Amino acid sequence: MTVETQPDVSVIIGAYEAMPYLVECLASVEAQTIDPARMEVIAVDDGSTDGTGEYLEEFAARVPMPVTVIRQDNSGGPSGPRNVGLDKAAGRYVFFLDADDRLGPEALERMVAMADRNGTDVVLGRVEGINRVPPKSMWGKSLDRTDVHSSNIKFTLSAQKLFRRALLDRHGMRFDESLWTGEDALFTMEAYLRADGVSVLADYTCYYLVGREDGKHVTKSGGYTLRFDSARALMRLIADMVPAGARRDSLMVRPFLITLLPQFGPKFLKDAEDVRRHKLELAKPLMDAYWTPEVARRLRVHERLRLHLVARQRADLLVDVVEFVKAKKQAAAVLERRGTRLYLVYPHFRSAAAGVPDHVYLAEPREARAFDGYREAAANSFLRRALRKVRRMLPSAGFGTAAA
Known part of the structure; x- marks a missing residue:
């Protein structure tokens, strides 16, 4: 495949018993503002019996972008279909789209542009929930370049991100098929740690996380x-x-x-x-x-x-x-040391029988600030005490302030 014919992004969709949610999912793919020639879709039907596979094939036959449909026996989880799709992907980037979720119309165009502009290996697009509560703490502002240590991105480890395929291939990264839940967290955390920069696109909703009314969602299943x-x-x-x-x-x-x-x-x-x-x-x-x-x-x-x-x-x-x-x-709340130390009285606080140390109940400033009477100790309080001590000693050392 030449550079001219290589798609910018491969959208990988693993689908199992995805109807009727798949209809809106694929409609959101078809509505993407990125040139259809710049994307490809690889859809893996994981042994569905509800018409999912047939609908994928109908979609492939009528849309302008190239679509590959793979039908296989049920693998039992999302990792297998994602890995199959990843092995077939030709794009410079890959995006994993769940079959019951949706993309914002400009999602792929904006995320690819952001990765290209900043040279980053992973792009997080803003997520909103439909009958589900999405992660929120990382969407305060867009970040051209950050990492997992400098931001809150560790609290969104779902696979619905844009990944540079060269990064995944260079490290042989694939989803762990031995895990029945949390496989996306493992994959995404590794990508964060290996990435040459991560971008956060917070000013446009790229992804709609849909809660299924039938309750069939992988994060709710399993012992x-x-x-x-x-x-x-x-x-x-x-x-x-x-x-x-x-x-x-x-x-x-x-x-x-x-x-x-x-x-x-x-x-x-x-x-x-x-x-x-x-x-x-x-x-x-x-x-x-x-x-x-x-x-x-x-x-x-x-x-x-x-x-x-x-x-x-x-x-x-x-x-x-x-x-x-x-x-x-x-x-x-129990305030001590002139209000600079605050303990929260949960069960067994200072119970001799329980023996839980006081420090377990000690609120850190970010939690303690919500309570009246708490005074946050200054970071330089040690220095202030030392200066006060020096000032008290000055007169006795003969350094008076009277005019000569």
């Missing part, structure tokens, strides 16, 4: 053990690629907060005793290996407290905390 598999894989990737220290700890917040902690939320109260024990057993090696004071410091008090109790394998204490959080009660 709890799959979530631990996902957390384990992501933590190992981060540990393998980022040296121990503040940067690694900052990235570890994501799997602890998004993947692991929900297993010790309200659903934990409904779990049978053997399931509770099993969850704690599955969490233990992860807590032992990756739970550090710096990770803990970056969480809110109730998040930190729950994970501290998971690390200590204290299901009995954990239940009390989860019930408190589920009830949406406001924890009382």
Whole structure:
């Protein structure tokens, strides 16, 4: 394939039982403002029985851009179809589009232009939700060039991004077909870490994340053990690629907060005793290996407290905390050291029997600022104290201020 004939972007669609959502998905592809000659579509029907494959073939027959339809037996998850599509892709970039979601009309044109303009390997386009809640913290402003350490992009690890294909091929990157959930998080985090720059396009909605009314969505399926598999894989990737220290700890917040902690939320109260024990057993090696004071410091008090109790394998204490959080009660505040230190009184605070250290309940400034009476200690408070001490000593040293 010559440079003249190579498409700019390959849109890869893995589809399974996607009707009727596929209709609007493909309509959004057809409506793209990018020249049809600059794109290709590779659609993989993963053993559907609802007419998905037939509709893909009808689409391929009538649209101006080249469309390849591959029909295969069901693989059981999204990784297989995505890898099949990736192996067939010819574009300079690839974009993974879920068959029940939609693109904004200018999405591909804008994202390709942004990657070309900035020489970046990954582009995140703004996401909005339809009957689903999308990630939000990374869309404050567009960023021509950033990385996973300098922004909030670690909190959007879905695969619906623009990736430079040369990056993926250079590192042999593919979706892990042994994972039944969280495979996109693993793939995207690796791409972030390997990328020569990431762009964020925040001023145009590129992607519409659609919640299916039938509830059939991969993130809602599977047992709890799959979530631990996902957390384990992501933590190992981060540990393998980022040296121990503040940067690694900052990235570890994501799997602890998004993947692991929900297993010790309200659903934990409904779990049978053997399931509770099993969850704690599955969490233990992860807590032992990756739970550090710096990770803990970056969480809110109730998040930190729950994970501290998971690390200590204290299901009995954990239940009390989860019930408190589920009830949406406001924890009382205890102010000490002239208001510069604030503790939140969640269950077992300063209980001798529980033995949870005070620092677990200590609110960091970003959380403590919401409470009346809290005074944030100045970063240079040590220097100020030292200067005051020097000033007190000046008269006794004979440095008076009287005129000579």
